[in-house]
Amino acid sequence: MSSGGCSIVWFRRDLRVEDNPALAAGVRAGAVVGVFIWAPEEEGQYYPGRVSRWWLKNSLSHLDSSLRNLGTPLVTKRSTDSISSLLQVVKSTGATQIFFNHLYDPLSLVRDHRAKEILTAQGITVRSYNSDLLYEPWDVNDEHGQPFTTFDSFWERCLSMPYDPQAPLLPPKRIIPGDVSRCPSDTLVFEDELEKSSNALLARAWSPGWSNANKALTTFINGPLIEYSVNRRKADSATTSFLSPHLHFGEVSVKKVFHLVRIKQVFWANEGNKAGEESVNLFLKSIGLREYSRYISFNHPNSHERPLLGHLKFFPWVVDEGYFKAWRQGRTGYPLVDAGMRELWATGWLHDRIRVVVSSFFVKVLQLPWRWGMKYFWDTLLDADLESDALGWQYISGTLPDGREFDRIDNPQFEGYKCDPNGEYVRRWLPELARLPTEWIHHPWNAPESVLQAAEAASRTAAENGTEEGLGDSTESAPIAFPQDIQMEERHEPVRNNPLHGTRRYQDQMVPSMTYSRVRAEDEETSSVRNSAGDSRAEVPTNANTRQNGREPMDQGMLQNVNRNTRQRRNNTTTTFWLRNAAEDSTAESSSSMRRERDGGVVPEWSPQASNFSDQFVDDENGIGATSPYLQRHPQSHQMMSWTRLPQTG
DNA sequence: ACTGTTTTGTA
DNA sequence: ACAAAACAG
Numbered sequence: 001m002s003s004g005g006c007s008i009v010w011f012r013r014d015l016r017v018e019d020n021p022a023l024a025a026g027v028r029a030g031a032v033v034g035v036f037i038w039a040p041e042e043e044g045q046y047y048p049g050r051v052s053r054w055w056l057k058n059s060l061s062h063l064d065s066s067l068r069n070l071g072t073p074l075v076t077k078r079s080t081d082s083i084s085s086l087l088q089v090v091k092s093t094g095a096t097q098i099f100f101n102h103l104y105d106p107l108s109l110v111r112d113h114r115a116k117e118i119l120t121a122q123g124i125t126v127r128s129y130n131s132d133l134l135y136e137p138w139d140v141n142d143e144h145g146q147p148f149t150t151f152d153s154f155w156e157r158c159l160s161m162p163y164d165p166q167a168p169l170l171p172p173k174r175i176i177p178g179d180v181s182r183c184p185s186d187t188l189v190f191e192d193e194l195e196k197s198s199n200a201l202l203a204r205a206w207s208p209g210w211s212n213a214n215k216a217l218t219t220f221i222n223g224p225l226i227e228y229s230v231n232r233r234k235a236d237s238a239t240t241s242f243l244s245p246h247l248h249f250g251e252v253s254v255k256k257v258f259h260l261v262r263i264k265q266v267f268w269a270n271e272g273n274k275a276g277e278e279s280v281n282l283f284l285k286s287i288g289l290r291e292y293s294r295y296i297s298f299n300h301p302n303s304h305e306r307p308l309l310g311h312l313k314f315f316p317w318v319v320d321e322g323y324f325k326a327w328r329q330g331r332t333g334y335p336l337v338d339a340g341m342r343e344l345w346a347t348g349w350l351h352d353r354i355r356v357v358v359s360s361f362f363v364k365v366l367q368l369p370w371r372w373g374m375k376y377f378w379d380t381l382l383d384a385d386l387e388s389d390a391l392g393w394q395y396i397s398g399t400l401p402d403g404r405e406f407d408r409i410d411n412p413q414f415e416g417y418k419c420d421p422n423g424e425y426v427r428r429w430l431p432e433l434a435r436l437p438t439e440w441i442h443h444p445w446n447a448p449e450s451v452l453q454a455a456e457a458a459s460r461t462a463a464e465n466g467t468e469e470g471l472g473d474s475t476e477s478a479p480i481a482f483p484q485d486i487q488m489e490e491r492h493e494p495v496r497n498n499p500l501h502g503t504r505r506y507q508d509q510m511v512p513s514m515t516y517s518r519v520r521a522e523d524e525e526t527s528s529v530r531n532s533a534g535d536s537r538a539e540v541p542t543n544a545n546t547r548q549n550g551r552e553p554m555d556q557g558m559l560q561n562v563n564r565n566t567r568q569r570r571n572n573t574t575t576t577f578w579l580r581n582a583a584e585d586s587t588a589e590s591s592s593s594m595r596r597e598r599d600g601g602v603v604p605e606w607s608p609q610a611s612n613f614s615d616q617f618v619d620d621e622n623g624i625g626a627t628s629p630y631l632q633r634h635p636q637s638h639q640m641m642s643w644t645r646l647p648q649t650g
Numbered sequence: 651a652c653t654g655t656t657t658t659g660t661a
Numbered sequence: 662a663c664a665a666a667a668c669a670g
Contacts (some may be wrong), residue, residue: 139667152657291660395661402661 004097004547006031006178008089011074014101014107014131014250015059016210017066019168021129024100033093033178034067036060037086038188039079043107045603049379050191052197053206057190062209072177080185083115090124092183098124101131101250104294105386106301106479132250134158134165134258137298147299150402154295155288166257172592202348206245206382209486213246215255221264228279234426235336235351235419241283244383247290254287261287286352293387304390305371307399313404318367327362328376329427333631336412336420337361339429346429350383355421359396360410361413363424370397374601416442432630435459444631451633 009026011034017023026032040047048056064074079085086098090610098119104114112443116126130136140157141147148154191199207215220241224231231239246252261280268276298302307313326332340354350358362373374393378384391400398406420426423441427434434443435455440447447455 155661285661292661391661400661404661 006033006098007099008032008086008093008178009034009459010086010098010100011036011063012100012103013251015250016062016213016253017063017070017171018210018250019131019253019256020101021131021169022101022127023104024169024172025075025099025127025129026097026165027172027175029097029178031178032072033075033180033183034072034088034175035075035077035086035089036063036188037077037079037082038186038190039082039085039265041080042082044109045375046107046378049348049381049384050195050198051380051382052384053190053325054195054202055245055382056249057188058208059210059251060188060204062211066210067175070172071175073180073185075180075183076188079507080121082111083118084424086115086119087122089183089349090119090122093119093178093180095178095200096124097108098126101129101137102280103132104137104297106304107296109301115314123321127602128523130166133294134254135161135291137295140295147295151292152402153287154292155285159284159289165255165258168259170254191585194529202382205347205349208245208249208251210251213243213251215259216242216246217252221260225261225274225283226268226279227263228283229275230279232282233353235425240351240594244385244388248383248388255289257287258284258491289391290388293391296391303394304374306384307397309399310402312397312399315406316367317369319369320366323366323367324372324604327358327366327368327373329613332361332366333445334361334412335430335444336416336435336492339426342429345376346378348380350381351419353415355392355418356396357410357412357415360404361407361412363393363397364406364409370394370399413442430630431463432456432459435462444508481495 006027007026009032014022016018023032026034060074060076067074075089077085077089089095090098100112103109103373116128119126127582136159137147140154140161142153147158159389181445211481220243224239224241227239243252243257244604246258248253261284265277265280268280296308300306300308327337327341328345330338330345332338332341336354337358340350340358343354344350344358359370359373359377362368365368370393374389377389377393378386381389395399395403398404398408416423420442421438421439423433423436426441427436433444435454435458436444436573437446437451437455440451441513444452
């Protein structure tokens with residue numbers, strides 16, 4: 001209990017006072033100094049994007065005032081090295097203990113382990129806790145003690161663990177402040193002037209901070225949750241939980257979400273409300289996927305840059321920055337894709353269904369390297385989350401044991417019929433198509449010329465007369481209203497002298513990094529060609545893969561499937577071509593420099609440094625009233641695609 | 651009402 | 662790939 005000096009509670013992505021085990025431990029031990037260290041350089045290329053930093057800024061100030069109410073301020077430090085900043089805080093406060101909660105992204109796994117080593121060596125007591133997951137990744141194993149390789153089995157196990165997730169902790173009643181008189185806070189700068197104006201609109205739609213997260217949770221549970229199973233795939237409606245950014249920053253604990261939602265489920269089950277019960281199962285599954293993303297990251301710490309399955313190792317990705325740009329700008333010629341990309345740019349948010357559509361289009365139609373798309377999501381999403389996004393992109397790319405098959409395309413036209421049947425979503429984000437009848441809204445290339453011209457004319461007249469009813473909102477939220485992040489400042493060098501280097505023995509299994517050191521033993525220089533290296537650790541064992549029985553990429557059986565699959569099939573000459581090449585290429589190491597090209601190991605610069613605002617929206621400089629027709633301005637789909645056109649099975 | 655076939659949904 | 666649901670006859 002009493003150990004002389006005070007305790008440091010190191011806040012990271014657990015920005016809450018409720019159900020925060022590290023904070024609770026600190027409070028139990030006596031006087032507490034709460035610290036947040038902003039060291040974005042440590043994140044390397046995963047320096048948070050504008051909207052994500054906006055959220056962080058607000059969440060921190062919310063946390064600070066909560067902590068002050070409880071008795072102690074939040075100390076903030078600007079740093080390029082979290083661990084040395086921690087040591088400074090230790091010195092200036094006389095702390096003897098440090099508590100923090102676990103993170104599972106690759107950088108944190110290593111950094112936190114190193115922090116433990118260094119601080120312990122200094123005589124500091126270090127304790128770390130689970131605050132982010134229902135169960136720690138190392139606690140969820142099959143009957144042989146091995147980690148699961150598919151989501152279904154993983155989640156089934158989670159739901160049937162012999163013990164329940166820990167019950168959520170209440171917030172402390174008060175906090176005895178440690179002495180911070182010689183430990184001044186740095187002012188943290190998360191946005192510059194240009195970003196401020198862009199960010200101003202965000203506050204209309206979102207309220208960061210742990211108590212707001214609780215409100216969002218309550219609202220969801222008492223409202224949309226019961227209809228979740230019916231509504232969840234409507235692109236437009238407010239039927240999702242909107243919890244993801246709150247969860248990313250740990251403003252609300254997953255354990256609490258789980259408990260509250262389960263209580264509701266029991267209640268509905270007793271009432272015999274089948275739909276409600278089913279809705280809860282589906283919602284919990286999405287919580288489960290979040291858990292799974294941490295699980296994957298822990299077991300395969302480079303899954304954010306390397307496919308789990310190797311069968312696409314030789315796929316000739318189209319390394320075309322022009323396609324990449326067209327996708328980003330929402331001018332692929334496919335209404336649903338374009339609408340989604342513009343919404344993402346304008347708001348930092350996308351419905352899950354639309355994420356699937358745009359990323360599937362990216363990987364399957366444009367055939368761009370998935371890491372490029374993932375990086376763009378990272379830079380633009382309000383709820384950007386390395387583990388979740390890596391899982392999502394690998395799932396879409398077909399490089400997970402239970403992901404979508406590589407051959408499966410989510411045709412934007414048909415997805416549009418399903419998730420945007422009235423075309424309202426497309427019309428909101430593509431003003432050019434606002435006057436197009438619903439019949440053609442998801443496939444304008446089939447519309448009769450006269451219809452296109454009429455819609456176009458109507459649009460233009462309306463814009464000129466300023467009578468565009470119903471579009472007021474879109475005028476505001478269209479990309480043009482969101483001056484872009486011209487200022488994402490300086491490029492952040494890939495971390496050179498970061499803690500990833502060097503081999504280390506990991507004994508403390510509570511710091512889940514033992515797999516990482518082995519993977520990371522290779523030099524950073526070779527990281528982009530890591531696929532060809534001998535490291536088999538991060539690849540899922542082929543025998544675990546239910547639909548593959550050979551080690552060889554996509555065996556004959558799978559090829560047959562590819563050919564037989566009648567749903568949305570593309571012509572598969574390309575597939576056969578590269579598969580054959582893969583099979584014939586016995587010297588995997590021979591072309592490592594080419595591979596660098598092929599797998600898009602290097603993400604092209606897309607942000608303002610490389611393209612300024614008018615460049616990014618070159619076709620939209622006139623905003624809503626753009627003068628040339630959609631189809632003309634966005635060179636048709638068919639030309640953009642590598643296989644002549646998306647198959648039309650309708 | 652019954653049954654074989656097609657479509658749909660899936661992490 | 663596969664089960665459930667929708668559909669056709």
